[in-house]
Amino acid sequence: MAQRRFTLPSITNRKFSKSSIRLSSRSLMLDEFALHSTAWEGNVSRLSQLVTICILKSRINETDADYGHRTAIHIACERGHLRCSEILLENGADPSLRMYQGWTPAHCAAENGNLKILKLLLEHNGLLIGKDDYGATPKNIAETYGRSDCVEFLNAVEKHPSQKHDIIKEKITNAARRSLLQQKMKIKLP
Numbered sequence: 001m002a003q004r005r006f007t008l009p010s011i012t013n014r015k016f017s018k019s020s021i022r023l024s025s026r027s028l029m030l031d032e033f034a035l036h037s038t039a040w041e042g043n044v045s046r047l048s049q050l051v052t053i054c055i056l057k058s059r060i061n062e063t064d065a066d067y068g069h070r071t072a073i074h075i076a077c078e079r080g081h082l083r084c085s086e087i088l089l090e091n092g093a094d095p096s097l098r099m100y101q102g103w104t105p106a107h108c109a110a111e112n113g114n115l116k117i118l119k120l121l122l123e124h125n126g127l128l129i130g131k132d133d134y135g136a137t138p139k140n141i142a143e144t145y146g147r148s149d150c151v152e153f154l155n156a157v158e159k160h161p162s163q164k165h166d167i168i169k170e171k172i173t174n175a176a177r178r179s180l181l182q183q184k185m186k187i188k189l190p
Contacts (some may be wrong), residue, residue, distance in 0.1 A: 033064050035072040039088065042081035051091040060092050068100035077117050078108035085117050095126030102132035110138035110154065113147035118154070128157050 063069040073093040076084040109117040139154035
């Protein structure tokens, strides 16, 4: 895996146990997906340090093609790491970015019953009513996995008048995505 070296004189003699991240007084060694692995671990202090590096801020929405095109925010939401999700969102992570099969961070949070993260995504204007490539919303995912508190919350979100604009925008976006998929795959989608 490719490693990059960045000079950081302010960080002093600290070494993390993971090989993907090595901090010392002179340099920082990062693998390509240091944000992803740190979000997976839920290591708040390490994530805070990583997002302060301007180069990583520009890569905060980078997808991992080998892991379903997830971003660090997808992983943090899926794993239920509330503070990591907050840090990522505060530093420019897109709360509506889609991964493989059209899942948003809200789908990831709903699957695992992470109600606090769904509320956080709503605070950051995340798409909580969006459909994936198969037409499932985060509410449908929460229903499938028996996450009744998430279903109740997402029902309220869907009924709120401010969501009507998002519903219309989502229908337009989905139509465009379906058209692109049809062109790529030369198939007809419902």
